[in-house]
Amino acid sequence: MNQKEKNDFPKERILNEAEILFAQRGYHAVSIREITNAAQCNLAAVNYHFGNKENLYLEVFRARWMPRARRVIDCFDKTLASQDSLSPRAVIQALTKAFLEGPLSDEERQRHHLLMARELAQPTKALELVAEQIMGPFFQKLADKLRVFMPENLGEECLKLNILSVFAVVLYFNFARVAVTRITGREYDPDFKARLMEQIIQFSLKGLGGSEKGDLR
Amino acid sequence: MNQKEKNDFPKERILNEAEILFAQRGYHAVSIREITNAAQCNLAAVNYHFGNKENLYLEVFRARWMPRARRVIDCFDKTLASQDSLSPRAVIQALTKAFLEGPLSDEERQRHHLLMARELAQPTKALELVAEQIMGPFFQKLADKLRVFMPENLGEECLKLNILSVFAVVLYFNFARVAVTRITGREYDPDFKARLMEQIIQFSLKGLGGSEKGDLR
DNA sequence: GTCTATAGCAGGATAGAC
DNA sequence: GTCTATCCTGCTATAGAC
Structure with a gap:
């Protein structure tokens, strides 16, 4: 599977958008709703893939x-x-x-x-x-x-x-x-x-x- | 009125605590409840003295x-x-x-x-x-x-x-x-x-x- | 894996008594 | 000026259908 396809999985899109938003406005100013909207996937996806918001932040790093x-x-x-x-x-x-x-x-x-x-x-x-x-x-x-x-x-x-x-x-x-x-x-x-x-x-x-x-x- | 007395007004105490907390954890991570608790005054005091949270932040500066x-x-x-x-x-x-x-x-x-x-x-x-x-x-x-x-x-x-x-x-x-x-x-x-x-x-x-x-x- | 629905809570702000 | 009580919004997190 190539990089492009891989980047189209929700998990990857979430990481991409989370990084952008966390960088722009910081952890507390960004909600997971915003992230999942930007990543065009469901709110629950963050908790499914990363457990919780804090762990998503760590995973960005x-x-x-x-x-x-x-x-x-x-x-x-x-x-x-x-x-x-x-x-x-x-x-x-x-x-x-x-x-x-x-x-x-x-x-x-x-x-x-x-x-x-x-x-x-x-x-x-x-x-x-x-x-x-x-x-x-x-x-x-x-x-x-x-x-x-x-x-x-x-x-x-x-x-x-x-x-x-x-x-x-x-x-x-x-x-x-x-x-x-x-x-x-x-x-x-x-x-x-x-x-x-x-x-x-x-x-x-x-x-x-x-x-x-x-x-x- | 001397400086010490002045610093005991709720408005001053709010400014003091707000600065400490905003510096430690940033604007979004701090609630006005936390600030007014630390300043030992009522929640409504922030809105009374500063209008809203954002303006309190500016006033700190x-x-x-x-x-x-x-x-x-x-x-x-x-x-x-x-x-x-x-x-x-x-x-x-x-x-x-x-x-x-x-x-x-x-x-x-x-x-x-x-x-x-x-x-x-x-x-x-x-x-x-x-x-x-x-x-x-x-x-x-x-x-x-x-x-x-x-x-x-x-x-x-x-x-x-x-x-x-x-x-x-x-x-x-x-x-x-x-x-x-x-x-x-x-x-x-x-x-x-x-x-x-x-x-x-x-x-x-x-x-x-x-x-x-x-x-x- | 992905969705909807919702529980459960914390936040900012305000109305109104004192 | 200061308080209590409350409204309402928006958040995280989860349960459960598909």
């Missing part, structure tokens, strides 16, 4: 969010592997690219980040899940790649804080689109996004290590 | 969030005024300090940032209000203070993006406490917060301009 995050990480890995030499610039660039362009469509990415922003503001079991299976391992991978470029005397904690700072910049320009648009007066069109990527890379790279060309050992 | 934001900005202004010379380091330091230490208690600050994080993820009229009256003017002020230190050929947009990047780092370490604690294994105790402040200042300063000592003209 298990069956949608996490696979998508893995695609983003794969993209990061591939971009990095295609470079002939590993450098901080290459790492940051691959990271920024995977997060801001990468394999996701604009809507997909916005949904993805909104769901995570909500979890960070108000953690549920979903964050537990994601932190354990996705964020933790990926962060470790980043640390391993960057460690060799940092000064020898730099502690492990300092390395972590530096990487978190890079994440901060990358994520902020996604989470806080409203604020960014308001301040700069610019919409997130391809032009501005290219501009943003350049800004993020430059800023992070400098923040990470000093000047751009190889101060990092 | 008008009567609590915004005045508090003004206190933070005042703190920033005073810290900066106490320096004998204006430098990027002084500005960033004052900014970080005002946001991470500043005049707010830990609980107050967390509430404050949570409310804003929710607004950024899902903007309502409250963000409109705050953007117009607080964020916009403050951002302008920051830009004015930093502009003179940036290279002459640096465009206005680039300046804005740089300042936003600094905000990104400052705010992330507040918004994403859960993630930071999980990754670093450290709680936000005074010790770690001092460590964070140093990290944020260093990273931002480098990101902003290159090396720490005066590369910025």
